[in-house]
Structures are given as C-alpha cells and as structure tokens.
Amino acid sequence: SIVDYFDVVIWGGGAILDDGQFNDDVNNFNTSNLFIRINELMIARGKDVYCLGLSTNEEISDKAYIEHLRRIVAGSRHFSLRDPRSKEILVEKGISSDRLTECDDLVFALGELGDGARAINDKVLTLGFVFLHTWDLLDTYANVVKACVEEASACAEGRDVCALLIPFMNDGHYDENMNEALRERLAAAGVEVELAGYSPKVAESPILRCDALVSYKYHSALIACCYGIPCLLVSRDEHPHYAN
Numbered sequence: 001s002i003v004d005y006f007d008v009v010i011w012g013g014g015a016i017l018d019d020g021q022f023n024d025d026v027n028n029f030n031t032s033n034l035f036i037r038i039n040e041l042m043i044a045r046g047k048d049v050y051c052l053g054l055s056t057n058e059e060i061s062d063k064a065y066i067e068h069l070r071r072i073v074a075g076s077r078h079f080s081l082r083d084p085r086s087k088e089i090l091v092e093k094g095i096s097s098d099r100l101t102e103c104d105d106l107v108f109a110l111g112e113l114g115d116g117a118r119a120i121n122d123k124v125l126t127l128g129f130v131f132l133h134t135w136d137l138l139d140t141y142a143n144v145v146k147a148c149v150e151e152a153s154a155c156a157e158g159r160d161v162c163a164l165l166i167p168f169m170n171d172g173h174y175d176e177n178m179n180e181a182l183r184e185r186l187a188a189a190g191v192e193v194e195l196a197g198y199s200p201k202v203a204e205s206p207i208l209r210c211d212a213l214v215s216y217k218y219h220s221a222l223i224a225c226c227y228g229i230p231c232l233l234v235s236r237d238e239h240p241h242y243a244n
Contacts, residue, residue, distance in 0.1 A: 003041040011035065013053040013082065013106035015241030017069065017090075019062035036068045043075035053082040053106045056089050058243040066093045073099045082106070085244040107219055116203030118227055120211075125159040127152055128196075128210035130166045130220040131182070132236070133174045142185050148214060149191060163193040166206045168220045170198040218242060 003009075014031075021032035039049050049072065060066060073079050073095050080101040081087045091097045107113065127148055131141050145163050152161045165182060167175030176198060183193050196206035207213060207224055213231045215221040224231040235242040 001041060003038060003045060003047065006042075006047070008048040008050065009038060009042050010050045011052060011054065015055045015057075015239075015244075017054055017056040017060070017086070018241065019060045019065035020057065020240065022062060022065045022068075036065070036072065039072045039076070040068065043072065049076040051076055051079045053080055053103050054086070055082050055241055055244050056086040057240040059240075060089055060093060066095075069093075070095050083244050089244075105222065107222060110202065112202050113223070113226055116205075116208055118229070119209045121209075123159055124162050125152055125156045126162045126164055126210050128164045128166050128207055128213040128215075128224075130168045130207075130213065130215040130217050131175075131178070132216045132239075133178055134238075135178060135181075138178070138182055138185060141182055142189065142191075144214065145182075145186060145193060146189060146191050152212075163191070164196050164206060164210065165193055166196045166220070167198040168217050173198075 016031045016035050018030075018032035021028070021030035022036060023033065025033075039051075042049050051072075069090070070093075073090070076099075078101075079099055080103045081090070082103060082105045084102060087097070087100050087102055090100060129141070129145055129148075131137070145165075149161055149163050163186075165179040167179060170176060176195070179195055183195055186193050196209075199205055202223060205223065207220060207229065208227060210224070210229055213221070213224040213229055214234065215224065215231055216234045216236065218233065221231045221233040233242075
C-alpha cells in the first residue's frame with residue numbers, strides 16, 4: 001500500500017471534498033475517493049494527516065461519505081477550509097466545528113502573485129475569455145464571445161475591441177486546441193478573435209493584458225481580481241464546488 005512508504009500526507013488545497021466521486025470501487029482513482037481511502041489508512045496506522053485549504057461541494061448528502069469524513073477530521077493533525085460555506089456544510093452534517101479552521105486559498109501563498117504589470121492600451125479594449133475544456137459547449141462559448149464583443153463595442157468610446165481567448169492549465173494543449181476550434185467557429189460568424197499563448201507564470205499571463213475577463217475557471221478569476229481586472233466568473237452545474 002502507498003501508505004507504507006510515507007509518514008505524513010498533506011493535502012494542499014482544492015475542492016476535493018466531493019461525495020459524488022466516492023464509492024467502493026477499488027479502481028476508483030478520483031481524488032475525492034483517494035482522499036478518504038488514504039487518510040483512513042494513514043490515521044489507522046498512527047500517521048499524520050494535514051488537510052490545508054479544502055472546500056466541499058455545494059451540498060453533501062452521502063451518509064457513508066459523511067461518516068468517513070467525520071473520522072478523518074477527528075483524526076487529522078490539521079483540517080482547514082478555504083471558504084466559510086464549506087465549513088458550514090460540514091458542521092451541518094455533524095462534524096465538530098472545533099476541529100475545523102478557515103484559511104485563504106493556498107494560491108495566495110504563490111510568491112509571484114502580484115508580480116508583473118497590466119499592459120494598458122488606450123486604443124484597444126481587450127476582453128479576455130477563459131473557458132472550461134468542454135467541446136460540447138463550443139456553441140455556447142461562441143454566443144458568449146459574440147454577445148460580449150457587441151456589448152463592449154457599443155461602449156468602447158472609440159477604442160477597438162479585441163476578444164482574447166486564453167488557455168489556462170492547458171494540459172495536453174487541450175485549451176489551445178479548443179480555442180483554435182472556437183476561433184474558426186467565430187470567424188465563420190464574422191467575429192474575429194485573437195488566440196493567446198499559454199504561460200505558467202502569473203506575471204506573464206495574457207490575463208494581465210485584459211481590461212475585463214469572462215472566466216469559467218475559478219483560479220483565473222482569482223488572478224484577475226488580484227490585479228484589479230473586472231471579472232465575471234461563470235459557475236456551471238458540472239462544477240458543484242464553484243458555488244462555495
């Protein structure tokens with residue numbers, strides 16, 4: 001077992017308290033399921049578990065999952081949540097508030113956050129778009145971009161409007177590939193957009209070029225807000241933790 005090789009496990013943030021991923025399938029390697037299995041084995045062997053800046057779904061209802069989670073909270077050396085609502089949900093399910101603390105999202109520990117300067121262009125109004133990698137939503141995304149460009153053009157006060165499609169995370173170049181397909185779809189509808197390149201460094205992020213951002217991803221919205229860039233965060237049902 002993996003727990004034989006470690007004395008301490010640290011869960012570093014994220015929305016991994018998700019009863020929708022939990023079951024008894026031995027081949028279930030979803031993070032939320034591993035969180036329960038690994039932690040219980042560690043605690044049973046007297047090893048240390050630290051859970052930092054976690055969050056829950058908008059609702060948790062699986063009674064078996066709640067009981068597992070209650071034991072893990074009780075047996076952890078530290079258990080903190082990154083938003084008040086997640087703490088409220090656990091307390092509502094009978095987990096002792098004395099074992100729960102709150103902390104900021106761990107992304108705020110990133111040393112480079114705040115580095116770099118916004119590139120303001122007085123002649124161009126740049127609207128950034130960060131979309132989920134969901135090909136089934138291409139028509140929706142195209143409508144969003146088109147509507148935002150039309151709205152911005154009406155109040156741009158003489159500036160040109162640039163729609164910038166931004167890859168975020170970009171594992172396997174998935175974001176870039178989807179943005180290219182979206183660009184082609186928009187071009188066919190008479191809407192020209194620019195494709196941004198991917199950068200893992202916050203200070204080099206295309207987000208800093210934007211006058212406003214429409215984001216379907218939580219952490220890209222967080223970055224925009226840290227730099228004072230107006231942002232609309234879209235919370236879709238397939239991400240049940242985004243509401244918190």
